[in-house]
Structures are given as C-alpha cells and as structure tokens.
Amino acid sequence: MKTARAWAIKELxxxxxxxxxxxxxKKGWKRWLSWAVRSRLEPIKKVARMIKKxxxxxxxxxxxxxxxxxxxxxNSRIKMVKxxxxxxxxxxxxxxxxxxxxxxxxxxx
Numbered sequence: 001m002k003t004a005r006a007w008a009i010k011e012l013x014x015x016x017x018x019x020x021x022x023x024x025x026k027k028g029w030k031r032w033l034s035w036a037v038r039s040r041l042e043p044i045k046k047v048a049r050m051i052k053k054x055x056x057x058x059x060x061x062x063x064x065x066x067x068x069x070x071x072x073x074x075n076s077r078i079k080m081v082k083x084x085x086x087x088x089x090x091x092x093x094x095x096x097x098x099x100x101x102x103x104x105x106x107x108x109x
Contacts, residue, residue, distance in 0.1 A: 033052055
C-alpha cells in the first residue's frame with residue numbers, strides 16, 4: 001500500500017509541470033506539498049521539504065520551461081575530452097584541448 005501511495009504522489013507531481021499560470025502552479029504545488037507531508041512516508045516527506053525550500057525556483061522552471069540540458073551536454077563533452085586524454089600537464093593544456101575539440105577547430109586550416 002505504501003508503494004501505491006508513493007506512486008500516486010509522484011504521478012501528481014509529474015502533472016504539475018504542465019501549468020502555464022504561476023498562480024495555478026503555486027496552488028497545485030502547495031496542494032501537492034500538503035498531501036506529501038501528510039503521507040506518512042519519510043522519503044516523500046523529505047522530498048516535500050526540499051521542494052518547499054526551492055518552490056520559487058520550481059515555479060520559475062514551470063513557467064519558463066527552461067532546462068539545464070544544453071549545459072549538461074557541454075559538460076559531458078568536456079568530460080569525454082578529459083577521459084580520452086588520460087590527464088593533462090597543466091590547466092592551460094586542458095583548456096586548449098577543450099577549445100580545440102569543442103570549438104570546431106580544424107587541425108589543418
């Protein structure tokens with residue numbers, strides 16, 4: 001029964017990302033927080049406390065529909081440069097390798 005309650009709470013949270021009005025989004029998240037805190041499920045209550053602490057940022061994310069996906073993609077590519085090289089002698093050489101591989105530079109211009 002605990003799993004079913006946790007799943008229902010999670011599904012409601014997933015549906016809250018589709019609001020277009022800040023007022024409605026805030027009302028929905030407040031209702032979700034109330035349900036999550038009363039759920040008597042400690043992991044859900046922990047998430048609810050975290051969401052309550054960051055509610056202003058969550059509401060902005062709901063409205064702006066902006067993610068950090070592009071930044072994570074760049075970080076992934078930088079990490080691949082680091083792994084393939086197996087280390088650099090200095091930070092400057094690492095920066096040069098990043099500029100070379102991610103900057104679209106040609107080896108033979």
